[in-house]
Amino acid sequence: MPKILIVGGGYAGFYTAWKLEKWLRPGEAEVTMVDPLPYMTYQPFLPEVAAGSIDPRHSVVAHRRHLKKTNVLTAKVTNVNHAEKKATITPPVGEPWVFDYDIVVVTAGAVSRTFPIPGVADQAIGLKTVEEAVAIRDKVLTNFDKAAQLPAGPERDRLLTFVVIGGGFAGIEVFAELRSFASSLLTKYPQIAFEDTHFHLIEAMGRIMPEVSEKTALWVIKNLAERGAEVHLNTQLTSAVDGKIELSTGESFESDLIVWTAGVMANPGVVRNTDLPIEERGRLRVRPDLRVGTEDEIIEGAWGAGDITAVPDLSGGGVGGFCVPNAQHAVRQGKLMAKNIVAVLRGEGPAEYNHKNLGAVAGLGVGVGAFQSGKFAITGFPAWVAHRGYHGLAMPSWERKIRVVAGWVLNVFLGRDIVSLEAVQTPRAVFEEFASRPKPPAAAPAAAPAAAVKAPRAPRKAPVKKPVEVAAAESGTETVAAP
CATH class of the missing domain: 3.50.50.100 (FAD/NAD(P)-binding domain)
Structure with missing residues (x-):
């Protein structure tokens, strides 16, 4: 059974896995999706979340709740070696490990693009x-x-x-x-x-x-x-x-x-750690049918969609000839990619992505x-x-x-x-402020300086009693004999 690895659980990745569950026959393929977050964020709602109009949890979709047939891994893919069809998966706890796949789907999205402006x-x-x-x-x-x-x-x-x-x-x-x-x-x-x-x-x-x-x-x-x-x-x-x-x-x-x-840029954690072709703006090079490659070359077993990719815009409405990075394209590309992956698995030809912006x-x-x-x-x-x-x-x-x-x-x-x-x-701040702590152990008395230490005295001998006459002679005193 071929193993399908989906790198990223955003719009394109989530919809690809969601639709693969719908269209794959039992036993036709095994799907694994890897993302460092356990949910997909519906980004068009973020401004309303920031303004208090939408509850934050309502703007995300839990992977495990809605992907019932997909192996969901909450981890990072830190390397994709497509020549050997191996991916390095780094979990939040434990050692990285190698995942062998037959088909890789790169949908790792984008991150904020900044400039070196002070502050x-x-x-x-x-x-x-x-x-x-x-x-x-x-x-x-x-x-x-x-x-x-x-x-x-x-x-x-x-x-x-x-x-x-x-x-x-x-x-x-x-x-x-x-x-x-x-x-x-x-x-x-x-x-x-x-x-x-x-x-x-x-x-x-x-x-x-x-x-x-x-x-x-x-x-x-x-x-x-x-x-x-x-x-x-x-x-x-x-x-x-x-x-x-x-x-x-x-x-x-x-x-x-x-x-x-x-602005945004393709997720550098993925595009900088793969042998798949990357175009001059740092995005994964993808054909109109969403297979990785160029017009003249197809990288077998590799697919891509969403903000991390440079997908040709066949409608003519894109920027520089490519689809703009937005949710409208990512969702539709994810759906089509799932359809195309199933078609190729069954020996059929994939369809090209052609979506005219609705507005x-x-x-x-x-x-x-x-x-x-x-x-x-x-x-x-x-x-x-x-x-x-x-x-x-x-x-x-x-x-x-x-x-x-x-x-x-x-x-x-x-x-x-x-x-x-x-x-x-800082959820533990209040607890830490008032939490009881064990008392420190009592400090041992400091040792005296070496120079102040006196040599131990020799044990005193019991005094020897002498006759009265001898004692008087040694002291030079006159002794009167007792009656």
Whole structure:
């Protein structure tokens, strides 16, 4: 029975395994999926997680709950030697071991791409994981708690100044969602006025959201400005040391929260440790049918999809001739790849991936959105409804759909939860503070210095009694004899 190894459990990897379970016959192949996390994150929901509109656990899909026939390993693949069809699997506990496979599917996704700007590595946070989204939410809430107790001044301004770097879809969505979140918090913090909160988005290019028309992008900028959020176009971040933001325009201010969304890159932990072909931008080279290789060469037994790959965009709508790294492509590629793998196993030919972008939809805070499909665009509340409707349906499994939609409905009546759980990052702090500890052993008395040690005295002899006359003669005294 051929062994199929799926490297990565994100969109493409999860959907590949999910559909292979559906389409493979019993005993036709053995599927193993390896990912360092035990869940798939639905990344379009991360801005709403950061704004408290979606429960963090509802934005992820547990691998083991929904992949019932797949061998799920929570570990890392640290090397793929396709020449020998061996992969090195490194678990979180224990020694690395070698996994022999017949077919490898590389879907390890992407990570945040940063530049060597001073302070970014130490001060900024990305938006690629649910853990990052939760940390952003807790930081906003904690900063409101702190600022409410401070008088007006530099420290209060720093706590209430929020910065997002990058004006793509992810950046604009989290920026707008955080502005909406902060505005909703003002009713709970009467000590803080709307004018006390400051939001800045830094974009190096001359426009935001390249997936939508310029008219729609300008509407978004205008809407954000009306809500008290400033967008800096044609502006670069030059420094973020100790939270002090310095821009290429000469402007500077301090911030306690810097969110980095300025691009992604193929997962370096995989592409740098494989003998599979990598193109000039560091992505796995993939054919239109999702087999690894070029037009002239096919690497047998190797497949790839998602953000880690350079998949040719046959629709003509991609950037540089390749599909853009987004969830819309990754999900569809995963489904097609599962179909193609089954087809090849049965001696049939694979189909090519050709998907024309249906459009782009963004949530910009509760009740506000933007939608673009071709030349057709809608903004405001109808676009927000379209955003939630599309992503609510796109969330994998009915179990997850119900949880997400139920949360949205409850928020209408109960509002967003505004409890910060920032202390969860140091969960043992309180326990350690009050925990009883054994008393240290009593210290032994210090030894005296060598120079002060006296030589031991010789034992004293018992005195010898002498006759009275002798004793008197030795002492020179006169003795009177006793009567």
